[in-house]
Amino acid sequence: MGAVWVELPRLHPPAASTIAQGVDKLYFFLTLITLFFTVLIFGTIFYFMIRYRRRKEGELAGGPHEHLPLELTWTIIPTLICVVIFVWASFLYVRNSRPPKASMEIFVIGKQWMWHIEHPEGVREINELHVPVNTPVRIIMTSQDVIHDFYIPAFRVKKDALPGRYTSLWFEATEVGTYHFYCAQYCGTDHSKMIGWVYVMNPTDYAAWLAGGSKTESMAEAGEKLFTRYGCSTCHLADGTGRGPSLVGLFGKPEKLLTGESRVVDESLIRQAISVPNSVRLSNYPPIMPSFQGQINEEQLLQLISYVKSLGSEERKTSGK
């Protein structure tokens, strides 16, 4: 008891991912800039306050009231500093937005007020996320209801989970340990209870954990069953002779849509194709696919997507040549 009161608060969160180190460097640079200008402004004001205090009533002020070189100096120097910060921050942001090619993928569904997490192997967790250390992990998220936000402070990553859409973030944990994750977008009554733990494990421990998990089948296997159950397999024949396009080797490939737009087949596009088929029609196929919106829930959607992915991707095809 009482220990809380003597314990000094820490001023620096753990930095446990490759992204964290880059962000922290910029953060400290910004802190230095802030300190410098705060001290400069406060210092100057205090000096002037004392040096030029009114000593007697009726005293006259002096000094210039315009000075172009000075004005230009304090316009241009902040501009240059801003340019440096912008370029630096944007490089980091763009880099942090691009997951490495060989990322492991984990799916996250936010709902009021808990996080459902599903590994491709079929293991499910709630408000807990187990990941191996030193492995790039890509989180693909969506929401069943309102906007949530998946935030892991120790990794310096955060992204909104939106209903009706996929968003993603990635990280590569560098330290074995346990870290908080939070919902960082206000989502209603128990927003503040929508928090959990990330367990960063050694790869062997992770493998053991996966093996011990209560899984029945992998996501792709579950997706394959759905593919048959919903009759997808009757049109999307593997050899391309069906009424719909073959899905083999489709994932990750750029496809030209009927609208003339060229889009890479990714999770979002497949999702769109299942819920609103007309909006992403490929040329030379008739608009006959019905919408499955409302019939397939978020988890099943992700399983279907896993299945389509397992049918082969651009990379697999090229490497197989």
Add this chain to the structure above:
Amino acid sequence: MAVHAVHGEHPPGFAHQFEDMDQQHDAGNLGMWLFLATEIMFFGGLFMSYIVYRTKFPDAFADGSRLLNVKFGAVNTGVLIASSLTMAMAIHSAQVGKKKPQVWYLIFTMILGALFLFLKFNFEWRADYHEHLIPGFGFMVRPEWGPGGVHVQMFFLFYFFMTGLHALHMIVGIGILTVLTVMAARGRFYEQYYAPLESSGLYWHFVDIIWIFLFPLLYLAGGRYPIPGVTH
């Protein structure tokens, strides 16, 4: 031309905070235009949302657009343009100091405005209601729109919200014109003072301009030419 205000001898329609009638007129004019600028941004939020969704669902918007009655749209455009002309003529009459034509032109303007609303509500909206096209009031997705049919609702959402807001502005406008007609009949406007008439005119023309854009965006958005393979 400037009529200088000395305390105790105000010309009719002069407000105490101004120096002279010119200043008062300029202030009123600028104020009215600033108000119209806010109206542009007010409708602008809607126009922007329309643009966003139209780029997302061009087919659904075209399908929805073709369901509107282009004849009523075109006729109503003509009615509004005519009402703008009579409004401009009412101000013109005040400028040259004619009292009776002022009143008549204002009455014509109101009649044309009312005609517009009558055509819109009684024929177009009523038919839409019976065809289950009003979102939130028994809207039904039709099979012929295909899988993207649910987005046709989005088009009708904009159709009813934009034309509804426009109609609301027209109703307010007719209300203002009623007051002005009474004032004009009492001879309140003359060569030196017709600012209320002028400001209301600007408002009326602005509402006309909104319609000038709504007509192509809503009625003509999908084209009216026959589409091979699609029958309505």
Add this chain to the structure above:
Amino acid sequence: MAGHVVPVKIYLGVFFSLLFLTGLTTAVAFVDMGRFNLVVALAIAVVKMLLVVLFFMHIKYSPPLIKLVIVAAVLWLAIMVTLTLSDELTRNWGVKIQGWSMILPYFRALF
């Protein structure tokens, strides 16, 4: 008083031009021009708007300040639309900026 008296002839000319343009835009909609249907329809609408603004609303005879107010409002609307579309239209582009990754190694020290 400052108001400019516009001759009735001009009002009538504007009125008939507007009616003509309404007919034109309706007629053109019945011709299949693909994407240009919308372009033409909006171009005609802009011309009609200009006619109303310049003559019925007396902007042709108004001081620059009033013109500035209108230009500002339209410009602000353009800002809103452009910047919103900068998001809405590029969301599906993915992040594939080759230029960035080429320069990136030189800034390795920063990251």
Add this chain to the structure above:
Amino acid sequence: MSTATVDNLEIPAESRLNYLNASYGIKSWLLTTDHKRIALLYLVSITFMFLVGGIAATLMRIHLIEPQGALVEPETYNRLFSIHGIVMVFFFLVPSIPATLGNFLVPMMIGARDVAFPRLNLMSWYIYIIGAACTLYAAITGGVDTGWTFYTPFSSNFSHSAVIPVALGVFITGFSSILTGLNFIVTIHKMRAPGMTWFRLPLFIWAMYATSIIFILGTPVIAITLFLLGLERLLHIGIFDPAVGGDPLLFQHLFWFYSHPAVYIMILPGMGVISELITAFSRKRIFGYSFVAFSSMAIAVISFLVWGHHMFVTGQSVYAGLVFSVLSFLVAIPSAVKVFNWTATLYKGSISYQAPMLYALGFIGLFTMGGLTGLFLASLAVDVHLNGTYFIVAHFHYIMVGGAVMAYMGGLHFWWPKITGRLYPDGWARFSALVIFVGFNLTFFPQFVLGYLGMPRRYAVYPPEFQVLNVMSSAGASILAVGYVIPLIYFIWSMRYGPLAGPNPWGAKGLEWETPSPPPTENFEEIPVVTEEAYNYPQLPEVARG
């Protein structure tokens, strides 16, 4: 500078006819078209709203002393922070300086008898009252739990609270802002006294002009946005609902198109006040007049280009993120230019430290920190970590409370003798300025650290490791609350017992100081003719630099 007759100034305030004693009775106030009386009507109303928002904030800070929440259920906590945000943003900060000090001073500073449209001015107050009543009624009966940002689809489809009445209240109040802005622009353009050219205008007028531009061009957009939100909630027609193709991010675009410039609605008038205070208490012309004036205009324009920085982590495209980031850095420059110019104004001044000046200096310091921490949030990669955490809360409170409210308090102290004709006790005022400065920093500085550590905002309960900093923050909040109560007491006291101020107790320049305190109903006995620049204090002859 003016032709106000000296005899008039020497008559004691009680016996002279002024705007306060020109007529009596409740009707003479509720039906007044005098801009000065309307300013006082606003002053009373927004002070009440400030108390409402302040009580909500106090309860929140008490609640957060314990990690498990010391006071209320999460449901109630969510309603507390929502009503705190909505009341403080839409009903206090936005109208604060423009509707009170602005209404009182704009006509007087430019040498006019009143604003251009006095009846619209009164109407704007009534609209404000109706909007405020609507929101407060909803807050008392059902409460609203969406936060002041009303994000969809939570607000439109999921929240079980009084979203529509509150949104309606905010919608209605928007029109009062529009009317105020419209009135100011027309007044400043058309009603300046002879000789009052644009570059002789006090900088407060420039700031009010820039603010009015945002009122005019931004407010209608929030109005239509909330209209759409209400419609969606009522009919579930799907305009922001992804189930039928709606885009929840479109709501955020529309919302922030107004709500980011709204931040500048709050801070720009404050900047204007500070320019007045710094010059008056260092008896010196402002340094770089045209730079300060144009930076206000630049801020007003650029403020409309940066709203996307609220959406860096919301699934906005990376490209839009880059565009909004660079534009956000752009808006930092004119703010920096202002801070440097104020500091340079002190150089070789004759500086005295009455209460308003202490508030002004506090403003510069806190605004500098608030502005610099804004750079963290404009930086894409760092914003990803800080967005949605207490860092944001701390940052905007440094701007809004450390900036806007400090300036508002400073301005109120500066012009109080003009408004009431009486002086308040300067010692108490200086003491309260100090208390506010200390309390403020203790409240909000720990929140920067909390945010960097990763504590998300709007949390009713939080992990125990954040407790120490939260307790510090709550302790600061209690000091801050005391700091705000002291002025309330001595202001009320001074209205009856304060010594008479005379027309110009600070020896300041400006037309408002050349008319008696309190001013007569039409401000001036005779419209003044302006013959000199703003802040033309007598100065030592410039020594040639060698």
